[in-house]
Amino acid sequence: MEIDLKNITVIGFDADDTLWVNETYFREAEEKFASLLDAYETKNTIDQELFKMEIKNLELYGYGIKGFVLSMIESALELSNNKVSHETLNKILDIGKEMISHPVELLDGVEEVLKELSKKYRLIVLTKGDLLDQERKLKRSNLLHYFHHVEVLSDKKEQNYQNLLDHLEIKVDEFLMVGNSLKSDVLPLINIGAKAIHVPFHTTWQHEEANENETNGKEYKTISELKELLKFL
Amino acid sequence: MEIDLKNITVIGFDADDTLWVNETYFREAEEKFASLLDAYETKNTIDQELFKMEIKNLELYGYGIKGFVLSMIESALELSNNKVSHETLNKILDIGKEMISHPVELLDGVEEVLKELSKKYRLIVLTKGDLLDQERKLKRSNLLHYFHHVEVLSDKKEQNYQNLLDHLEIKVDEFLMVGNSLKSDVLPLINIGAKAIHVPFHTTWQHEEANENETNGKEYKTISELKELLKFL
Structure with a gap:
C-alpha cells in the first residue's frame, strides 16, 4: 500500500527488534x-x-x-x-x-539509515519495557547522537502515543512511526492519525501479534528491511 | 540554613517517601x-x-x-x-x-501543599525506579492533575537532572527540588546550582544515606514535614 509521507518532519523508531535484536x-x-x-x-x-x-x-x-x-x-x-x-x-x-x-547487536543497515534520515528529519526513539535496560542498550548501541529525544513508555497504546506527541508538540500528521510490531508500533499510530511503516522481524512474541480484523483496511506500508526507508524518505 | 528561593518558578517533587509511603x-x-x-x-x-x-x-x-x-x-x-x-x-x-x-498512602499534607503551590509554580514529579510501578502509583494517588510533567529517571545523579532540566528548558537557578533523600534529591541538585529542600522520612534505605563529608557546607534547607513548605513558598 502507498502512503503519503510528504508532511513528515519527525520519525519515531521502535528499538527492540527494529534497531537491534531482542x-x-x-x-x-x-x-x-x-x-x-x-x-x-x-x-x-x-x-x-x-x-x-x-x-x-x-x-x-x-x-x-x-x-x-x-x-x-x-x-x-x-x-x-x-x-x-x-x-x-x-x-x-x-x-x-x-x-x-547481552551486547547490543544492531540490525542490518541501521546506522546507515539513521545517519541519512537524521539530515532531513528529527528522529526520536519510542520504546517500551524496562527503563534502565533500554537506556543501557541505547548507550551501548552508540546510536544516541542520532536522536533528538528518547522516550521509554510503559506501554504503547494510542493514549501513550497521543500524550507523548502532545508533550513534544509534534503534530500527528507530521509524525511517522517505524517498527516491527503491528500491534504496538503501527496500529495505534494509524488510529490516532499518524503514519506508520512496518518492518517485520523474523520473530514476534505471540502477545505482539495482530490479527487480520485489526489490520484490515488500515493504511500502513510494510518493508522487508530498514534500508528500504531510504528509497522514499 | 536559609536559602534564597525568590527566583524559583518550577518545583520538582520526589515521589516515594516524599509524596507517599514507600x-x-x-x-x-x-x-x-x-x-x-x-x-x-x-x-x-x-x-x-x-x-x-x-x-x-x-x-x-x-x-x-x-x-x-x-x-x-x-x-x-x-x-x-x-x-x-x-x-x-x-x-x-x-x-x-x-x-x-499495595494501595498508595499519601503522606500528611501532600494534597494541601500541591494544591496551594500549583497556583504559583509549575510542579513536576521526578522519581526513579520502575516506570510501570511509578506510573501506576501516580494514577492511584489522584495527584496527577497537579503536575505539568512527570519524569521517571533510571537514576538521580547530577547528569540525569541536568539532562532533564535542559530537555524541559528549565533554568537551573529557577528550579527547586523537594525530596526525602539527601543523596538523590538534594546533593546532586545543589551541585548543579539548583535549590533543594530536604524533608526526611522516618526510614531511609541504607543505600540512600549520605555522610557528613558529602553534605558539609552545602546550602539546603531541612523541614520536618511537607506542610512547612507553605510558610516560605
Missing part, C-alpha cells in the same frame, strides 16, 4: 528454560505454560527482562509441582542476568 | 523475608546479606520492586545453602506481588 534472546531463554525443566513436561507444554504465566503477570510486572525472569521462576515452581532443583532456579536467575548483560 | 513497605518485606529464613541465619545476618545482594545486583536490576524480589530469591537460595523450601520461594514471589499491588 526477541531472539527471549526465544533462546525460553529454549534454555524448557531444557532445564524437560524432566517434568514436554517442551510444548512448558512453552505454553510460561506464556500463560507471562500474560497473567503482565499487568503487575509490565514488559522487560526482570518480569520475564520472575515469571520463569513462578512457572518452574508450578510446572515441577514444587520439585524443581535449586540449581535450576539459580540457572534461571543466571539466564536473566545474561540477557541483561 | 520505604516502609520494603522494611516490612525485609521483616517477612527474615522470618521466612529464620531457620538458617540470624535476622541481622539475613538483613545484611540481602542488602549486599541488592547492591551487587543494583547495576543490573536498577531500583524497584522486581529487582528487589529477584535479589530476595537469590539471597534465599544462598543463605539457606540451597535448602530453602519451595513454599518459601512462592511466598517471596507473593511478597513482591503484594508490594506492587
